[in-house]
Amino acid sequence: xxxxxxxxxxxxxxxxxxxxxxxxxxxxxxxxxxxxxxxxxxxxxxxxxxxxxxxxxxxxxxxxxxxxxxxxxxxxxxxxxxxxxxxxxxxxxxxxxxxxxxxxxxxxxxxxxxxxxxxxxxxxxxxxxxxxxxxxxxxxxxxxxxxxxxxxxxxxxxxxxxxxxxxxxxxxxxxxxxxxxxxxxxxxxxxxxxxxxxxxxxxxxxxxxxxxxxxxxxxxxxxxxxxxxxxxxxxxxxxxxxxxxxxxxxxxxxxxxxxxxx
Amino acid sequence: xxxxxxxxxxxxxxxxxxxxxxxxxxxxxxxxxxxxxxxxxxxxxxxxxxxxxxxxxxxxxxxxxxxxxxxxxxxxxxxxxxxxxxxxxxxxxxxxxxxxxxxxxxxxxxxxxxxxxxxxxxxxxxxxxxxxxxxxxxxxxxxxxxxxxxxxxxxxxxxxxxxxxxxxxxxxxxxxxxxxxxxxxxxxxxxxxxxxxxxxxxxxxxxxxxxxxxxxxxxxxxxxxxxxxxxxxxxxxxxxxxxxxxxxxxxxxxxxxxxxxxxx
Numbered sequence: 104x105x106x107x108x109x110x111x112x113x114x115x116x117x118x119x120x121x122x123x124x125x126x127x128x129x130x131x132x133x134x135x136x137x138x139x140x141x142x143x144x145x146x147x148x149x150x151x152x153x154x155x156x157x158x159x160x161x162x163x164x165x166x167x168x169x170x171x172x173x174x175x176x177x178x179x180x181x182x183x184x185x186x187x188x189x190x191x192x193x194x195x196x197x198x199x200x201x202x203x204x205x206x207x208x209x210x211x212x213x214x215x216x217x218x219x220x221x222x223x224x225x226x227x228x229x230x231x232x233x234x235x236x237x238x239x240x241x242x243x244x245x246x247x248x249x250x251x252x253x254x255x256x257x258x259x260x261x262x263x264x265x266x267x268x269x270x271x272x273x274x275x276x277x278x279x280x281x282x283x284x285x286x287x288x289x290x291x292x293x294x295x296x297x298x299x300x301x302x303x304x305x306x307x308x309x310x311x312x313x314x315x316x317x318x319x320x321x322x323x324x325x326x327x328x329x330x331x332x333x334x335x336x337x338x339x340x341x342x343x344x345x346x347x348x349x350x351x352x353x354x355x356x357x358x359x360x361x362x363x364x365x
Numbered sequence: 366x367x368x369x370x371x372x373x374x375x376x377x378x379x380x381x382x383x384x385x386x387x388x389x390x391x392x393x394x395x396x397x398x399x400x401x402x403x404x405x406x407x408x409x410x411x412x413x414x415x416x417x418x419x420x421x422x423x424x425x426x427x428x429x430x431x432x433x434x435x436x437x438x439x440x441x442x443x444x445x446x447x448x449x450x451x452x453x454x455x456x457x458x459x460x461x462x463x464x465x466x467x468x469x470x471x472x473x474x475x476x477x478x479x480x481x482x483x484x485x486x487x488x489x490x491x492x493x494x495x496x497x498x499x500x501x502x503x504x505x506x507x508x509x510x511x512x513x514x515x516x517x518x519x520x521x522x523x524x525x526x527x528x529x530x531x532x533x534x535x536x537x538x539x540x541x542x543x544x545x546x547x548x549x550x551x552x553x554x555x556x557x558x559x560x561x562x563x564x565x566x567x568x569x570x571x572x573x574x575x576x577x578x579x580x581x582x583x584x585x586x587x588x589x590x591x592x593x594x595x596x597x598x599x600x601x602x603x604x605x606x607x608x609x610x611x612x613x614x615x616x617x618x619x620x621x622x623x624x625x626x627x628x629x
Contacts, residue, residue, distance in 0.1 A: 161529050181535025191530035195548045195625045204544070205534035236625040249530075256534055 104173070106292050107135040107158070107260055111167030114153050126317035127153045130166055133311070133320065135260075138290045142303035143311045144349065146357040150318025151296045155264050158294065159185050171259060181205055184258030188265040190245045192237040198248050199224065199233040205256035223251035226285055243274040250282065254289070263295040267302070279305055280334060287331050300349050304342060305332065312352045315360035322352055413595035418602070421595030431584065435603065438580040441497070442569045445504020446562055452505075453512030454554070460513065461520025461550075462542050474513050482507030483571045495576040500569065507568040508561050515557045519550045552619060552626040559615040566608060 113130040128150035135141060145151045156162040158169050160179040169176040171183065192201050202220045211219070224230045227247040237245055246266055253261060263282075267275040283306050286293060297303050303310045304326055312322040326345060328336055336342050371378070378386070395415055401407050402414035413421070425431035460467040460474075482503050493499040523546050531545045573582025581600050588596035619626075 159529075159533055161532065179529070179532035179535075181533075183533060185530070185533040187526055187530060189526050191524075191526045193527060193530075193545065193548070195551075195623070204531070204536075208535050208537070208540050208544075238625065252534065262533075 105134040106137045106139070106172065107133075107294075108170040109133040109135075109154075109158070109167070110170070112154065112157055112164045112169060113166040114150065114157065114162065115165045128157075128164075129317045129319040131318070131320055135292060135294065138292055139309060140286055140293045140295070140307050141309045141311060142295045142297055142307040143313060144297060144300065144303040144353060145313030145318065146315050146353065146360045147298055148360060149313045149315050149356065151313050152264050154318065155185075155262050155294060155296050158260075159183050159262050161185075181209065181256050182259045183262055184253035184256050184260070185262040185264065186246065186249045186253050186266040188268045190237070190242065190249070190269075192240075192245055192248055192252070194237050197234045197236060198229055198240070201237070201248055202252045202255045204252060209256075219255050220251075223255050226254075227251045227281065241274075242270050243278060246270065246278060247281065250285075254285070254291075258291075260292040260294065263293065265297055266295075268297075268299075275299075275302070276334060282306060283332060300346055300353060301337060304328075304345050304349065305337060310345075310349060312349065313356070315356045315363065321356070324349065409594070410592060411594065413593075413598055417595040418598045421593065422599035422602070425584070425596060425599060429584075431603075434580050434584050435607070438569055438573065438582070439607065441500045441572070441580065442504060442562070442565050444497075445501040445569070446508055446565045448501060448505045449508035449512055449561075449565075450558065453509045454516060457513040457516025458520055458542075458547070458550075460517035461523075462546055467517060467521075470513070471517070474510050474517075478510040478514055480506070482568045486572060486575050490576055495578075500572045500577070500580075503568050503572040504565050508565050511561050511564065512557065515561070516550075516554055519553045519557065520546050523549050552623040555615065555619050555622070559612065562611060562615075563608060566604060570604065 110132055111130040112128065112132075113126070114128040116125045116127055118124045131154065143151045143154065153162060157164050158176065160176050160183065176183070192198075193204065196204065199220045202223055203216045206216045206219060220233075221230070224233055227250060229244060229247055229251065232240065232244065237248070240248065250266070267278045270278060279302055286306070293306075295303075295306060307326050310322075310324045310326060311320050312324065313319065314321045324345065328339070328341055370376075398412075399415045402409070402412055403416070409417070422431075456470065460470055485506055486499075486503060489499045489502050493502060527549060528541055528545055531541050536544060569580070570582040570585070573580040574586050577583040581604060585597050585600040588594075588600070
């Protein structure tokens with residue numbers, strides 16, 4: 104049975120000031136298997152973030168439903184960890200306290216919290232910054248902490264909404280490798296939203312291409328490049344072939360989006 | 366010569382320079398005051414010179430027990446202000462966090478905020494006499510609605526993405542309020558309290574100008590009868606000094622309580 108089932112999930116936003124309602128997401132079906140790493144690729148404004156927010160329980164679908172391990176999703180919960188594009192560390196908590204936020208909410212004993220935090224700080228290379236406040240950290244370090252914070256909660260599925268979107272190109276590549284290496288170790292189920300084609304291929308075993316608004320899944324492309332992967336595969340022929348195909352797919356949609364905006 | 370590098374927009378100054386500049390204006394202020402009065406440009410009846418003022422101040426402390434006046438005024442301000450905090454903080458937080466509560470109280474608080482506390486003094490004397498209760502009530506009325514409204518706005522402006530991050534980490538409704546809304550708003554709430562306390566000082570003096578037999582305001586009123594501008598100015602000066610001290614104390618406490626806060 105699928106880990107996550109999305110059945111006919113659509114989202115229509117009401118019209119602004121008497122205008123017509125906007126369909127952000129056409130009714131969408133998707134089934135995610137345990138340990139899948141799926142990237143959702145689409146032009147901006149295609150409803151991919153809306154889909155992720157509905158899975159997280161932060162937004163309600165106008166139609167359809169989401170099931171995680173057979174249970175309907177109705178509100179946010181610790182079983183669905185999320186990393187946002189914006190920096191969402193709690194500024195009044197240190198790196199370590201941020202990572203322990205969910206654990207404390209669950210009432211995990213202090214000693215155990217320490218061990219879990221130490222483990223994940225080591226994984227994302229922030230052990231030396233345990234007592235730093237977020238404002239003292241670079242963007243990349245903040246997103247690493249946010250990732251550790253989500254992982255420390257041991258969610259059933261990890262939802263990532265363009266988490267590296269605000270980072271520079273080099274930092275972004277390093278973050279992709281870090282996330283991939285963590286996934287190769289822990290085998291979490293991951294849904295990763297992005298508009299970066301390379302990023303979508305590099306980490307995923309399935310790339311979903313979405314159409315311009317209203318969002319709809321246009322293609323479901325398996326990525327069969329074996330793990331462990333490193334940055335060198337980005338120049339391999341298999342990678343280039345996928346990239347060419349996805350570039351074509353996405354280009355059509357971006358042009359459509361631009362036409363709609365004009 | 367190039368541009369003076371000290372005058373880059375928003376560029377901070379060294380602590381030492383800052384202190385020197387801050388004291389410098391006080392010195393300049395007193396110098397201008399001294400020149401205007403001692404130089405004979407202003408009649409002593411309207412404005413006492415610095416020497417007379419500080420001499421009057423010395424006498425106030427040594428002969429007239431001014432310290433107890435200061436004590437009673439500080440007690441009134443703090444008493445009324447603490448009462449306003451006890452009522453205003455929880456209500457403001459509840460209004461900021463929960464929109465139905467805001468819808469219920471909001472319009473009334475906005476209305477009540479514009480009622481001038483000083484206009485209540487005659488009524489309050491009727492209700493509570495001229496004792497301490499009346500003084501505390503003036504401060505309370507003057508402060509509580511401001512606190513409620515400003516705290517509600519601060520809590521309501523919490524970044525949605527921080528709240529959403531907490532929710533996806535499994536935070537309960539209670540957890541969102543106590544572990545996100547409150548800590549996030551604390552530095553700004555402290556800053557608001559600092560501002561409102563300043564206003565409370567203006568209310569206490571008004572309350573003491575009318576129907577009081579002690580306090581700094583009462584002393585100023587008494588001095589007017591004897592046309593002792595030295596004492597009057599010294600009284601006003603002391604209020605300023607107390608304000609300055611509370612401001613510094615508030616700031617030091619904020620820096621100590623909220624080391625993570627960058628927005629100051």
